Amino acid sequence: MKSVGRCRAHTNIALIKYWGKRNDELFLPMNSSLSLTLDAFYTDTQVILDESLVSDVFYLDDVKQGEKETEKITNFLNLFRNRANIETKACIKSYNHVPTAAGLASSASAFSALAGAMNQATNLNLDLETLSTFARQGSGSATRSIYGGFVEWDMGEADLSETSHAVQVDDASWDIGMIVIAVNTGKKKLSSRVGMKQTIATSPFYSSWVETATKDIKNIKKAIKSKDFVTLGEITESNGMKMHATMLGAMPPISYWEPDSVKAIQKVKEIRDTGLPCYVTMDAGPNVKVLCKKSDMTEIENRLLEDFDRKQIIPSHVGEGITLLSEDEWNY
Numbered sequence: 001m002k003s004v005g006r007c008r009a010h011t012n013i014a015l016i017k018y019w020g021k022r023n024d025e026l027f028l029p030m031n032s033s034l035s036l037t038l039d040a041f042y043t044d045t046q047v048i049l050d051e052s053l054v055s056d057v058f059y060l061d062d063v064k065q066g067e068k069e070t071e072k073i074t075n076f077l078n079l080f081r082n083r084a085n086i087e088t089k090a091c092i093k094s095y096n097h098v099p100t101a102a103g104l105a106s107s108a109s110a111f112s113a114l115a116g117a118m119n120q121a122t123n124l125n126l127d128l129e130t131l132s133t134f135a136r137q138g139s140g141s142a143t144r145s146i147y148g149g150f151v152e153w154d155m156g157e158a159d160l161s162e163t164s165h166a167v168q169v170d171d172a173s174w175d176i177g178m179i180v181i182a183v184n185t186g187k188k189k190l191s192s193r194v195g196m197k198q199t200i201a202t203s204p205f206y207s208s209w210v211e212t213a214t215k216d217i218k219n220i221k222k223a224i225k226s227k228d229f230v231t232l233g234e235i236t237e238s239n240g241m242k243m244h245a246t247m248l249g250a251m252p253p254i255s256y257w258e259p260d261s262v263k264a265i266q267k268v269k270e271i272r273d274t275g276l277p278c279y280v281t282m283d284a285g286p287n288v289k290v291l292c293k294k295s296d297m298t299e300i301e302n303r304l305l306e307d308f309d310r311k312q313i314i315p316s317h318v319g320e321g322i323t324l325l326s327e328d329e330w331n332y
């Protein structure tokens with residue numbers, strides 16, 4: 001017997017960041033976070049549960065993955081198999097549509113697409129909130145990619161896994177866009193997972209980070225509700241900088257920045273000073289993301305092109321939540 005599931009999930013960029021776990025095993029975060037889902041970057045995943053398989057097999061962009069990568073996937077699939085009370089092994093095929101030049105991590109879209117496909121293949125019919133608690137246990141940021149638009153990942157309570165899930169705050173179907181400025185697309189030297197742990201263990205600024213992130217969540221939700229773009233941008237930029245500040249306070253200090261990151265930040269400020277509202281945020285890497293109005297995107301892109309190459313500037317509109325793909329839509 002074979003059972004199939006196919007799902008597409010988009011990546012997301014946090015406006016209020018997740019940087020640290022209170023429970024490593026369950027991926028429970030220290031604070032709630034809030035993101036924007038992007039339509040330009042996504043992962044398509046097919047799961048075939050097949051009783052004739054003796055172990056899981058995992059292909060990424062048509063390349064069969066090794067033991068270490070496959071083990072991660074197996075552990076994740078076990079969450080679903082345990083719930084469904086089955087042991088059937090799976091053949092997974094995943095395709096990442098993240099332009100190599102974007103330099104964005106794909107774990108958010110990868111684990112939420114896998115969660116969606118496995119939910120279908122197992123016939124578990126988990127609702128989206130529950131599915132986001134499963135996606136979370138693949139990668140924290142995947143919690144949020146289950147939904148489109150502006151998404152909050154509620155930190156939840158104590159060690160209660162089922163309380164830490166995402167919800168859509170707003171579908172962001174207003175004047176919102178984002179432009180990625182790709183500064184360096186190489187693999188980062190320090191993973192987020194290790195960087196977070198080091199920051200919690202050693203940064204004297206960490207407790208203030210958590211405190212202010214909690215306030216930022218409250219205020220950014222107000223700004224979203226009133227569609228106040230300037231306040232939304234100001235809180236986004238400030239929160240991102242605070243996350244990088246707490247990393248700089250770690251021992252040894254952590255910085256993902258490169259000279260061109262600073263150049264990009266300064267350019268965005270320059271553009272903003274001429275009257276176009278646009279704000280930066282950065283994650284665990286040197287690339288800079290610009291939150292802007294959709295209606296200003298072309299003009300901002302043109303201004304960025306004065307200092308950066310065409311291939312470094314990648315615009316995106318707002319993305320949707322996970323969608324199941326039919327056999328006809330599976331074009332691989």
Ligand code: 2P0
Nearest residue numbers: 014017018139140141192193283284
């Ligand atoms: C975020 N980042 O909120 C933050 C901001 C990077 C900086 O989530 O250990 O790959 O798998 O939960 O989700 C990147 O870390 O880490 C991340 P794990 P993840 O988007």
